[in-house]
Amino acid sequence: MAIVGARPQPQACDACTPDALRLLVQSRLAELAPSQDTLLSLAAREALLGHGKRVRPVLAMLAATHVGGRPDDALDYGCALEMVHAASLVLDDLPCMDDAALRRGQPTLHRRHGEDAAVLAAVALLNQSTRLILQSRLPAETRVATLDLLTQAVGFDGLAQGQMRDLRDDPDARDALALRQINDLKTGGLFVATVRGGGLLGGGDADDLMRLSAFGEAVGFAFQLYDDLLDACSTADALGKDVGQDRETTTFVDLWGEGRVRAAVRQSLLSAADAVGRDSPLSLYVLDLFQQADLGI
Template sequence: MNKSTLTAFEQQWQPRINTYLDENLRSVSDRESLTAAMRYSVLAGGKRLRPLLSLAVLTAFEQPITEINLRASVALELMHTYSLIHDDLPAMDNDGLRRGQPTSHVKFGEDIAILAGDALQPLAFQWLADSGLPAEQVAQLTLGLAQAAGPQGMVAGQVADVQGVGQHLALPALQQLHREKTGALIHYAVLSGAIQAELPTDVRTALLAFGDAFGLAFQIYDDILDVTSTPAQLGKETHKDAGEHKNTYPGLLGLAGAEDALKQAITTAQTALDRAERLSQRDLDLLASFLTYFTN
């Protein structure tokens, strides 16, 4: 794992992703307030981790990235942003800060914030449908994103998160919650790249195992940062999970136990990548470099 590999890839693609989002959200609606709210949350910053994962799969398998691929891959960021807007609402996590700025409902009001999220979700599917990819790929991507975001994916995880407040979840239940709430869209990010690159089933399966382990590591790492970081460092409120009696890995396992679980998830992800390398006879160092995200 080489941190500089990830840094170079981010420097190459994050500006292109941000420019694409900026340019393609300028006239997304004839309702000025809606356009402003959608742009505010999408362009507020962020790592663009999910589309970067999709593009990294394409790059690792030497697939040229066209404007078509970029549109299809960046569509996931719209879905992710919708989830953040709704997650921040008073009825959900009631967060006032996201990426160092006031959350959407604080700036625009709850009504417009909800509607901005409502608009971003179908827009993600629109960008897949009109991307110009082959019809079979569009169908696979649409199905995959719907499953990842819907009642057996991210939304199911959100329900478990909300209903689990004040309850003590055992580790298997906590892992399932986060496979859905956080892991599902990361799983889809890898799936999106694999579909666009037309990878064989065995390689795709190994890569998705990597994506699932990465998603688990991502959530554990986020839970650890909530305990160990300041709002200025994270750009959002910290220490909220414990105060609201939410189920987290440090809360269940202790900080040292959570750090051990993070290491185990990273090892599982690397093992899956090693299998994908053997099956494909490809150098997947670029994908492995994403695991350095957890060494900050």
């Protein structure tokens, strides 16, 4: 693992393509997934190993290589991020929140195994994400720094607070500023933790981490806008998850209309690319994800 403060020279990497990194993540997640013959383990495995692009782990690994490190420097951190993301989807789908029926083309976890199993699987995955970092061979100060990034992105200044506001804020108060604050908490915070943590593990300096944070903020906003568009414009068959979940609330699509939201996604992607370089593998990977979506972005 790279040590923070060291500045390793950028290394040629034949396995740094996003597809290769995704496969590496998938293999490592399979090793890390719980293997006990219990309902809790089964539910957690299904939540963690279901079909997914593994965007956050790939970004973390690309961020490590962006500052001169190796993909492996951020592999386990990326897997911890994926555990957090998987847990957040399970919780987001619950009847007390979105009451979703589909996720990744399959019935949602609480519909397959019950709400009790879904909640406890999510809690277990969140716990395992921090345990994975604690058990790493990183220097103690690096473990603390990455844990701080991860836990901040989940708690009162991150996902949990963003979801609470999304569920309970006064609909009449959901203007552009309020929505951006919710989006930064609910989506942006984990993207910032993703690339900043990857840069930290790859040996990045303060300027690297500042630029990566700006990249993460812009990418997080683009992803949330994109999610709003999907909810309004796509179908459950195409996405493998429920659509129309935002009918009872206000999103940027409601405030701005589809055309302006698409323009805002493009602008956010340009801002992200400017932060780390338009030819950076980070920028090219994210741009390719949005081009594959084929939503006129």
